[in-house]
Amino acid sequence: MASILGFGGYVPERIVTNDDWAARLDTSDEWITQRTGIKRRRFAADDQATLDLALEASRKAVADAGMEPADIDEIVLATDTPEMLTPDTAALVQHGLGCRNIPTYDLGGSGCAGFVQALDVAASRIATGTRNVLVVGVEVITRLISLEDRSTAVLFGDGAGAVVMGPGPGRASVLGAVSGTDGGSAEILTLAAGGTRNPFNATTLANGEFNRLVMDGRKVFVEAVRRMSEASLQVLEKVGRSISDVALVIPHQANKRIIDAVTSKLGLAEDKVYVNVHEYGNIGSATVPFALWEAVGAGKLVAGDLVILTAFGAGFHWAAAAVQF
Numbered sequence: 487m488a489s490i491l492g493f494g495g496y497v498p499e500r501i502v503t504n505d506d507w508a509a510r511l512d513t514s515d516e517w518i519t520q521r522t523g524i525k526r527r528r529f530a531a532d533d534q535a536t537l538d539l540a541l542e543a544s545r546k547a548v549a550d551a552g553m554e555p556a557d558i559d560e561i562v563l564a565t566d567t568p569e570m571l572t573p574d575t576a577a578l579v580q581h582g583l584g585c586r587n588i589p590t591y592d593l594g595g596s597g598c599a600g601f602v603q604a605l606d607v608a609a610s611r612i613a614t615g616t617r618n619v620l621v622v623g624v625e626v627i628t629r630l631i632s633l634e635d636r637s638t639a640v641l642f643g644d645g646a647g648a649v650v651m652g653p654g655p656g657r658a659s660v661l662g663a664v665s666g667t668d669g670g671s672a673e674i675l676t677l678a679a680g681g682t683r684n685p686f687n688a689t690t691l692a693n694g695e696f697n698r699l700v701m702d703g704r705k706v707f708v709e710a711v712r713r714m715s716e717a718s719l720q721v722l723e724k725v726g727r728s729i730s731d732v733a734l735v736i737p738h739q740a741n742k743r744i745i746d747a748v749t750s751k752l753g754l755a756e757d758k759v760y761v762n763v764h765e766y767g768n769i770g771s772a773t774v775p776f777a778l779w780e781a782v783g784a785g786k787l788v789a790g791d792l793v794i795l796t797a798f799g800a801g802f803h804w805a806a807a808a809v810q811f
């Protein structure tokens with residue numbers, strides 16, 4: 487069975503508060519706080535890009551596992567905001583960390599569900615003989631979406647999280663995972679320009695399409711609650727456990743109201759659900775591994791704890807994993 491051997495996380499230093507946004511756009515701390523629970527988020531420095539954040543979190547995870555980069559046998563990296571279109575960010579992490587010429591690949595475009603999907607993929611790779619897999623979730627979302635569109639800009643932040651996984655025993659065992667996709671909902675949450683259908687060009691630049699994140703917030707909200715709740719219960723059933731066994735749920739951190747609705751659907755007390763969205767906003771595929779690293783560092787997870795990781799994102803994709811500390 488695959489285990490988690492080390493944890494890592496990183497957010498850039500620059501803090502952007504709701505009042506900072508209110509000074510720039512037609513919005514307010516009150517609106518953002520009431521609708522999302524977000525108070526502040528981090529922005530990558532001008533000289534930082536996706537690779538820099540990924541390397542920071544990865545180095546911590548590798549060291550936390552008591553390993554050297556040479557011990558890593560494979561890298562799976564989830565991001566919707568890669569360092570460049572090609573090659574993938576995972577290849578750049580392989581070189582930047584100083585790993586051997588191991589296989590690496592990105593899971594791109596699966597939105598905020600990417601890390602939990604990557605963890606599922608890594609667990610199955612380990613089950614078929616791969617040893618140590620570095621799994622990363624990283625985003626520099628604030629660089630690729632419009633900072634003039636108040637309906638999306640205020641929701642996001644930048645950051646990275648990582649784990650090193652390997653065959654057991656480790657700090658926590660991945661008991662099982664579930665995931666699903668509904669590609670028929672793609673247009674509800676999409677950044678359509680930049681691909682082959684609608685490449686970056688003078689037209690997409692002139693009409694502002696190149697960085698326009700199109701989002702039906704209410705539909706995303708409803709589906710995020712439904713899919714994360716269902717996936718959490720499905721993975722518990724898959725591993726033969728029940729919601730009353732769970733010590734902590736670490737859900738994707740998009741919006742406090744989404745988290746509250748999942749908490750209520752699962753019938754959990756508030757202190758059984760991890761929340762840091764007020765501090766960092768939505769950091770896409772990095773929310774779950776970053777929160778996991780933060781929770782472990784704060785001593786919130788001890789031996790015996792059953793933890794559910796669950797996420798939902800563009801696609802739509804969703805996933806949940808059951809992790810036994």
Ligand code: ACO
Pocket residue numbers: 512513514517518521522598636637638640641675701702703704706707710738740741768798799800
């Ligand atoms: N400041 C002030 N007003 C704003 C802002 C803002 N930053 N953004 C939008 N508005 C306005 C809109 O223009 C609109 O005004 P109108 O009624 O005059 O047209 C109004 O606020 C929208 O109000 P509601 O539709 O009632 O807003 P809602 O309560 O649905 O909240 C929100 C919007 C926060 C986007 C919510 O739908 C949501 O969180 N949805 C989930 C979206 C999400 O998390 N996306 C992240 C990516 S996907 C993921 O991670 C799961």
